[in-house]
Amino acid sequence: MLQLNCPHCQAILSVPPSQAGAISECSRCGGKFLVPVPMARSPEASAADASNHRAMDSEYRDFVDKKLAAGICGILLGGFGVHKFLLGLNNAGLIMLAVSLSGLVVGPCLILPLFGPAIMGVIGLIEGIIYLTKSQDGFYQTYSVEKKEWF
Numbered sequence: 474m475l476q477l478n479c480p481h482c483q484a485i486l487s488v489p490p491s492q493a494g495a496i497s498e499c500s501r502c503g504g505k506f507l508v509p510v511p512m513a514r515s516p517e518a519s520a521a522d523a524s525n526h527r528a529m530d531s532e533y534r535d536f537v538d539k540k541l542a543a544g545i546c547g548i549l550l551g552g553f554g555v556h557k558f559l560l561g562l563n564n565a566g567l568i569m570l571a572v573s574l575s576g577l578v579v580g581p582c583l584i585l586p587l588f589g590p591a592i593m594g595v596i597g598l599i600e601g602i603i604y605l606t607k608s609q610d611g612f613y614q615t616y617s618v619e620k621k622e623w624f
């Protein structure tokens with residue numbers, strides 16, 4: 474059994490080795506996390522092969538490949554939620570798009586709705602910077618496993 478700490482509540486968990494590289498759920502807090510792949514201990518096995526096991530997983534690789542595009546879209550087009558749609562966070566993307574478009578449509582009539590697109594643009598800028606500065610493992614854990622929609 475693998476012994477590890479839950480990244481959410483720090484509870485000590487026992488996970489079977491067959492779960493390595495898979496998404497698991499904490500029995501204490503219910504938080505989802507990616508079970509790390511243990512390093513190979515035999516001299517014949519390559520340490521690089523063991524550490525790259527998760528990177529070879531197509532779901533992980535496909536999601537992490539979106540990191541750069543989502544970061545750039547967040548910085549340049551963040552007000553419209555394009556970066557959210559790229560990551561599959563459609564509800565948050567629709568909220569950003571609706572606030573921005575409604576502010577642009579109603580904005581010329583009233584001054585107050587113009588703040589909506591500006592606020593969405595700032596949120597997109599901040600999220601784009603966060604995406605680009607996160608590690609690949611942190612990016613995958615936060616936005617694919619936990620499905621965190623905001624910041």
